[in-house]
Amino acid sequence: MSTPDLARDYLGLDALLSDAELAWRDTVRDFVATRIRPDIRKWYEQATFPAELAPEMGRLGLLGTHLSGYGCPGRSAVEYGLAALEVEAGDSGLRTFVSVQGSLAMTAIHRFGTEAQKERWLPPMAAGEAIGCFGLTEPEAGSDPGGMTTTARRDGDDWVIDGAKRWIGLASIADVAVIWARTEDGVRGFLVPTGTAGFTATPIEPKLAMRASIQCDITLAGVRVPADAILPGAAGLRGPFTCLNEARYGIIWGAMGAARDAYEAALGYALERRQFGKPIASFQLTQEKLVDMVLEIGKGLLVALHIGRMKDAGTLVPEQISFGKLNNVRTAIAIARQARTILGGNGVALEYSPMRHASNLEGVRTYEGTDEVHTLIMGRAITGISAFT
Ligand code: TGC
Numbered sequence: 001m002s003t004p005d006l007a008r009d010y011l012g013l014d015a016l017l018s019d020a021e022l023a024w025r026d027t028v029r030d031f032v033a034t035r036i037r038p039d040i041r042k043w044y045e046q047a048t049f050p051a052e053l054a055p056e057m058g059r060l061g062l063l064g065t066h067l068s069g070y071g072c073p074g075r076s077a078v079e080y081g082l083a084a085l086e087v088e089a090g091d092s093g094l095r096t097f098v099s100v101q102g103s104l105a106m107t108a109i110h111r112f113g114t115e116a117q118k119e120r121w122l123p124p125m126a127a128g129e130a131i132g133c134f135g136l137t138e139p140e141a142g143s144d145p146g147g148m149t150t151t152a153r154r155d156g157d158d159w160v161i162d163g164a165k166r167w168i169g170l171a172s173i174a175d176v177a178v179i180w181a182r183t184e185d186g187v188r189g190f191l192v193p194t195g196t197a198g199f200t201a202t203p204i205e206p207k208l209a210m211r212a213s214i215q216c217d218i219t220l221a222g223v224r225v226p227a228d229a230i231l232p233g234a235a236g237l238r239g240p241f242t243c244l245n246e247a248r249y250g251i252i253w254g255a256m257g258a259a260r261d262a263y264e265a266a267l268g269y270a271l272e273r274r275q276f277g278k279p280i281a282s283f284q285l286t287q288e289k290l291v292d293m294v295l296e297i298g299k300g301l302l303v304a305l306h307i308g309r310m311k312d313a314g315t316l317v318p319e320q321i322s323f324g325k326l327n328n329v330r331t332a333i334a335i336a337r338q339a340r341t342i343l344g345g346n347g348v349a350l351e352y353s354p355m356r357h358a359s360n361l362e363g364v365r366t367y368e369g370t371d372e373v374h375t376l377i378m379g380r381a382i383t384g385i386s387a388f389t
Contacts (some may be wrong), residue, residue, distance in 0.1 A: 007267060011298045016305060017082075024079050028086040031060055036090035041350050043212040047205065049093065050212070051131075051173055054101075058128025062087065062098050064106040066246070070122035072106070077311035081253035081304055088254030089261040092360035093213030095254040100169040101125060103246035105132025108178045108189055111242060112233035117191060121176055133174040133194075133201075135165035135218055136240045142167075143373050144388075145180070145187075145237060150220060152181035152190060159190060159230065161198075161223040167367065171201035171216035178231070179220065180240050189231035189239055198223040209363040245318050248368045249311060252324035253304045255332035256297060258361055262332075262354040263293040266339035269352070273344075280342070289342055293335045300328045319381040326374035333361045 004012045014022060035053060043050055057063055061073035065083055068074035075083075080102075088095035106125050109117055109132075124130035141147035150163025161181050171177060177192045177199070192199060198221040203214050231239070267290055270281035280286050307324045310316040336358035340347035347355055365371055376387045 025082040028083045032090040040091045047211045049214045054128035064102040064126045067110045071126040078308040081308045084250040084254040085257040089257035093210045096213045099247045099250050104134035104243045107243045107246045112231040130175040133171040133177045135179040139166045150181040152183045157227045161220045165218040168216050186236050189234045190229045209359045248321045248325045252328050255328040256300045258357040259332035259335040262336040262339035262357045265353045266342040296331045322374040322377040329365045
């Protein structure tokens with residue numbers, strides 16, 4: 001029997017993964033080590049999204065990982081989760097790209113689009129040759145998308161869209177935007193090529209989180225699209241929420257990647273850094289911090305894996321995704337902040353990852369449902385009483 005690496009996998013959770021899952025995990029881990037880690041500090045400092053990585057990520061199978069057909073990789077939910085875990089160990093901004101492209105934009109087309117829409121967009125998006133974005137949130141409608149004021153009205157055979165969206169990932173470099181708008185028949189989704197007259201995307205800058213990705217304001221001023229731009233399979237808010245379920249699921253895993261990287265940075269530092277004549281890892285308070293991180297990462301990974309196995313089995317309900325998103329992001333922020341304290345003053349230097357992860361995770365805790373929203377989704381599930389209405 002091989003000796004477990006207690007510092008890296010205390011509970012031996014690798015034993016819960018198949019050989020194929022481990023091989024895929026390691027492939028993504030190697031990609032992060034060679035293509036993300038060497039430059040992430042530069043991208044973060046310069047607030048640059050490395051768009052040139054998109055085709056590489058496509059070739060690896062990171063875009064639309066869980067989708068099948070139309071050039072998509074067709075992997076399991078657990079494999080998608082493992083990819084999110086490893087990419088977010090590199091940086092939440094890069095995992096956000098994977099989520100926006102695959103879980104939001106591609107899922108909307110895959111789940112709700114016509115054959116023609118799928119054939120047009122999914123192969124290049126899976127290959128990273130076309131970028132998608134997902135326009136749901138608005139300046140005045142964040143936690144409550146039902147308050148959206150963007151409208152789409154018929155004009156002859158066309159649709160004309162007017163309104164504004166905010167915090168939309170990748171919009172300024174996207175080729176196509178999935179725009180959710182209010183119509184006479186309720187909320188509907190539209191595929192809007194971003195070159196369409198009246199469509200403008202402006203990056204929100206400067207930001208203190210997610211600096212290696214792009215979030216935008218979108219304005220839609222009389223944007224005219226043809227009748228076949230509508231996603232026929234999505235009617236009402238259930239459409240965008242179905243896509244959000246996918247993105248929230250990925251976050252459950254991804255947050256643990258950021259936490260693991262922060263922990264490993266703190267452990268490495270604590271073993272090297274000497275104060276009072278010995279490594280700071282020898283101090284009881286440091287050991288307690290490291291042990292608390294190991295406890296919470298182990299629990300968070302178990303939650304992620306259990307939810308992933310339920311998703312693959314087809315038994316997962318959205319309220320259970322809220323359990324994972326709320327728990328794992330909250331936990332990951334606490335771990336990243338605690339890891340920063342072990343690094344002392346050096347912890348605020350960009351050279352070390354924990355504070356970058358902590359800043360990014362402020363974004364992660366807010367998008368795809370805030371802590372408060374997921375708390376109240378769970379509260380409604382266990383009491384039967386909605387706090388929203
Ligand atoms: P309500 O208005 O009553 O329900 C609307 C309809 O949606 C259904 N639904 C869901 N369906 C599937 N999965 C879910 N998770 C669903 N949640 C709701 C619901 O059954 C109903 O269907 P129908 O057929 O009866 O009309 O809304 P609610 O009371 O169910 O939900 C309230 C609340 C607060 C939980 C919900 O509004 C919510 O989750 N708010 C958070 C919104 C959010 O996560 N926003 C983030 C958007 S992300 C984004 O825009 C870009 S971030 C990524 C990037 O681009 O970088």
